[in-house]
Amino acid sequence: MKHSLCAAVLAIFFPAAAQADALLNQARQIFQPLPAVMASPDNPVTPAKVALGHALFFDPRISLDGTVSCARCHQPALYGTDGLAKSIGVKDRLNPRNAPTVFNAALEFAAHWRGDRKNVEDQATQALVGPPSFGEPGYEAAMAKLKSIPGYKEMFAQAFPGVSNPVTPQNWGLAIGAYERTLVTPAPFDAYLKGDTKALNPRAKAGLQKFISYGCIACHNGVDVGGGSFQKFGVLEDYWKATGSREIDKGRFDVTHNPADLYVFKVPSLRNVAMTPPYFHDGSVATLPQAVRIMAKVQLGRTLTDTEVSDIVAFLDSLTGKLPKNFMASPVLPPAPFTPAKP
Numbered sequence: 001m002k003h004s005l006c007a008a009v010l011a012i013f014f015p016a017a018a019q020a021d022a023l024l025n026q027a028r029q030i031f032q033p034l035p036a037v038m039a040s041p042d043n044p045v046t047p048a049k050v051a052l053g054h055a056l057f058f059d060p061r062i063s064l065d066g067t068v069s070c071a072r073c074h075q076p077a078l079y080g081t082d083g084l085a086k087s088i089g090v091k092d093r094l095n096p097r098n099a100p101t102v103f104n105a106a107l108e109f110a111a112h113w114r115g116d117r118k119n120v121e122d123q124a125t126q127a128l129v130g131p132p133s134f135g136e137p138g139y140e141a142a143m144a145k146l147k148s149i150p151g152y153k154e155m156f157a158q159a160f161p162g163v164s165n166p167v168t169p170q171n172w173g174l175a176i177g178a179y180e181r182t183l184v185t186p187a188p189f190d191a192y193l194k195g196d197t198k199a200l201n202p203r204a205k206a207g208l209q210k211f212i213s214y215g216c217i218a219c220h221n222g223v224d225v226g227g228g229s230f231q232k233f234g235v236l237e238d239y240w241k242a243t244g245s246r247e248i249d250k251g252r253f254d255v256t257h258n259p260a261d262l263y264v265f266k267v268p269s270l271r272n273v274a275m276t277p278p279y280f281h282d283g284s285v286a287t288l289p290q291a292v293r294i295m296a297k298v299q300l301g302r303t304l305t306d307t308e309v310s311d312i313v314a315f316l317d318s319l320t321g322k323l324p325k326n327f328m329a330s331p332v333l334p335p336a337p338f339t340p341a342k343p
Contacts, residue, residue, distance in 0.1 A: 020197055020205070023205060023208065023209055024192070024193075024195075024197060026212060027192070027193060027208060027212070028193060030212065030217050030221050030222075031189075031193060031221060031222065031223065031225060032193065032222065032223040033186070033190040033193045033194055033223070034104065034107075034184050034185070034186050034187075034190050034223060034271075034321075035184065035223070036184065037181055037182055037184065038104070038106035038107050038180075038181040038182075038184060039181065040106070040119070040177075040181065042121075043121055043174050043177050043178055043181070044178075045178045045181050045182065046159070046178065048155070048158040048159040049159040049160075049174065049175050049178040049179075050175075050178050050179050050182055050326075051155065051159070052152075052155045052156060052158075052159040052175040052179075053175035053176040053177065053178050053179025053180070054179045054326060054331050055152075055155065055331050055333055055334070056070075056172060056175055056176050056179075057069065057070040057071055057074075057176055057179055057180075058070070058071045058330040058331060058333065059333050060072065061145065061149070061333075061336060062128070062134060062136075062142055062145050062146060063090050063133075063134040063135060063136070064090045064091070064134060064135035064136050064137075065090050065091055065135070067090065068089055068090050068133065068134055068135070070102070070124065070127070070176065071330065072087075072088075072089075073087040073089075073095075073099040074099065074101070074102040076323060076327050076328050076329070076330075078275075078276070079101055079103065079272050079275035079276050079323070080101035080102040080103045080183070080272070080276070080327070081099055081100065081101050081276045082099050083277070083278075084098070084099070084278075084283065085098060085278050085282060085283025085284065086098055086282065086283055087099040087132075089130070089131075089132040089133050089134070089135060090131075090132070090133070090134060090135035091135065093131060093132040093135070094132065095132045095133070096132070096249075097112075097113045097249070097281045097282065098113075098278065098279075098280065098281055098282060098283040100113075100268055100269070100276070101269075101271075101272050101275075101276050102120075102180055102183060103183050103184075103185045103271065103272055103321070103324070103327075104183070104184060104185060104224055104227075104269060104271050104272075105120055105180060105183075105227075105269070106119070106120045106177070106180050106181045106183075107223055107224040107227060107269070108224060108226075108227030108228070108266070108269060109227065109228050109229070109266075110266055111123040112266070113251070113265050113266055113268075113281045114251060114252045114254065114255050114265065114266070115230060115252060115255070115266045116252075116255045119177065120176070120177045120180045120181070121173040121174055121176070121177030122173065123173075124172065124173040124176035124177055124180075125169050125170065125172060125173030128142045128169060128172065129142070139169040142169065142172075143167055143168065143169065143172075146167050146172070147167050148336060148337065149334050149335075149336040150334065150336075151333075151334020151335065151336075152167065152334055153167065155334070156171060156175075159171070159175055160174075179326075182324065182326060183324045183326075183327055184321075184324065185271065185272060185320075185321025185322060185323070185324065186321050186322070187271065187272075187318060187319050187320055187321035187322075188200060188204075188318045188320075189315075189318040189319050190321075192318070199318070200315075200318050201314070203310070203311055203314040204311075204314040204315045204317065204318045205315075206311040206314070206315075207310075207311035207312040207313065207314045207315030207316070208315045208318075210308055210311055210312055210315075211312055211315055214296065214300060214302060215300050216295075216300075216312075219231050219267045219299075220267065220270050224269040224271060225269055225270040225271055225319060226267045226268050226269040226270050226271075227266070227267060227268065227269040228267065229266075229267050230252060230261070230264050230265065230266055230267070231264065231265070231267050231299075232262075232263050232264050233251065233263050233264070233265050233280075233281070233298070233299075234263055234298050234299075235298065235299050235300075236297070236298055236299065236300075236301045237297070237298050238298075239263065239280075239294075239298055242294045242297060242298045243280060243282075243284040243285055243294055244284055244285075245280075245282050245284045246282075246284070247282070249263075249281060249282060250262055250263065251263050251264045251265045251281075252264040252265065252266075265281055270316060270319055271319045271321065272319060272320050272321060273288065273316050273319060274288055274313070274316055274317045274319070274320050275320055279291040288313055288316065289309050289310075289313055292304065292309050292312050292313060292316075293309060
């Protein structure tokens, strides 16, 4: 009772402070700060496993033509993306969709725009034989390349002790997944959620308030500010008309063949979104303000003013975190006998 009375008195004499507290309390009900490590009970993160995954993530020699690693599409200089509308894999094959950032990706409930990968471990494993990714004809060919590199035999044995044959596709995925689970990027917004109200400037707070009140949080919520559900892109009008897409992607429908999944995609995380253009599954939109306008229009039926866009973009800027130290530079890889790539 005393607390409520004090709060009421403070609200009368200090309305700005009361509004600030109300916004923070509201934000805390919708979002959560990032964890230190994105742990999984199915894949414990150990130093040996992370060290192996770090090396494998940056090693192109396991791909079909020796040119593609995970880091080709997820580069340190581009905040874990490649800056392309659609990524380019082995033999210059074009991937069907834009590569999202690898940062904080382990928090998402599924991997890939269509959610056709269970998690980061499954994504890493299947990338080995994905035609536009590593492009290997089968897992046996990929494992043969790994086993031909003496240093990897020792690293796999350390990461997976007590296993007679640790060099397996599953362990490849577990190692890379363990490494990716360390790629956490705490941002000013996390400090704000923990109580530092000065971590966001006034414009960012105004953007947060609009982000909440306009309904963006229906899809973009939780610890990753997205990444937790499937939603139709183009609720109120066709997305390709608004974005200028050159082709129509049916989204999750091509996975499930369920008419309800037509134009349905995984909601992307908005963390680090200011650093990861171009936008949407096909990379059809070049700038963040343009992406904000399109989302407001096709999902919420709202036409934003320049001020509204600027405020929301300021909030999204507060989601930009620091690059993880173990991602800023590629590791020294174990040497291997040179084998010319097949034409």
